[in-house]
Amino acid sequence: MSEVDAGYTSTAAFFEDKYRRNPDPWGFATDPYEQQRYGAIVEALSGRRYRRAFEPGCSIGALTERLAECCDEVVAIDFSATAAGEARARCAGFPQVYVACGSLVDCELDGMFDLMVLSEIGYYFERDVWQGIVCELVKHLEDGGTVLAAHWLGVSGDHRISGDEVHEVLLRSSGLEVVHSERYSAMRLDRMVKR
Numbered sequence: 001m002s003e004v005d006a007g008y009t010s011t012a013a014f015f016e017d018k019y020r021r022n023p024d025p026w027g028f029a030t031d032p033y034e035q036q037r038y039g040a041i042v043e044a045l046s047g048r049r050y051r052r053a054f055e056p057g058c059s060i061g062a063l064t065e066r067l068a069e070c071c072d073e074v075v076a077i078d079f080s081a082t083a084a085g086e087a088r089a090r091c092a093g094f095p096q097v098y099v100a101c102g103s104l105v106d107c108e109l110d111g112m113f114d115l116m117v118l119s120e121i122g123y124y125f126e127r128d129v130w131q132g133i134v135c136e137l138v139k140h141l142e143d144g145g146t147v148l149a150a151h152w153l154g155v156s157g158d159h160r161i162s163g164d165e166v167h168e169v170l171l172r173s174s175g176l177e178v179v180h181s182e183r184y185s186a187m188r189l190d191r192m193v194k195r
């Protein structure tokens with residue numbers, strides 16, 4: 001099947017193939033833009049410590065290992081087995097990090113979290129699917145818990161909705177109140193709290 005097929009670009013097979021061809025397709029471990037982006041995300045977490053974080057679409061774990069430094073526990077998932085394996089290896093020095101290979105659409109979250117980090121993941125879903133995912137995620141967020149969302153604002157053939165739409169869905173979701181926002185030419189970042 002062609003990579004431009006809208007259905008295929010949302011599948012685990014599409015991403016798995018991407019990682020098999022290039023172990024770090026977006027340059028998450030090396031690209032200066034990505035390092036700055038991760039720096040902005042960690043900075044926006046405002047220097048506090050979190051009890052339990054969920055990071056869906058963790059890729060090779062480049063952000064996961066940064067989150068490990070401010071979280072007592074990090075649960076990360078990616079539906080590419082190759083990416084999840086690489087994330088596990090990268091975070092091997094952090095016993096509080098658990099990386100699973102699984103899909104955000106049908107993952108059954110166990111227990112409650114006080115932090116959810118949604119970085120470059122929301123635009124791989126149709127708007128209604130993303131809305132449903134956000135609704136489920138909020139159920140597993142403690143009162144007073146934080147959602148940190150950061151998405152690229154560019155256009156890509158494998159995105160189903162734009163970065164702005166990803167954040168609009170989050171900001172309109174009942175229970176989440178935005179407490180901090182940053183916007184750059186390339187990306188936007190919002191920190192929300194569950195009220």
Ligand SMILES: C[S@@+](CC[C@H](N)C(=O)[O-])C[C@H]1O[C@@H](n2cnc3c(N)ncnc32)[C@H](O)[C@@H]1O
Pocket residue numbers: 010015016026028056057058059060062063077078079080083102103104105119120121124
């Ligand atoms: C652009 S990367 C983002 C990586 C990471 N969040 C970051 O900001 O560095 C998107 C990742 O999401 C994963 N992904 C896409 N759809 C997914 C889904 N439905 N369930 C789990 N992982 C998914 C892909 O395999 C890919 O590794």
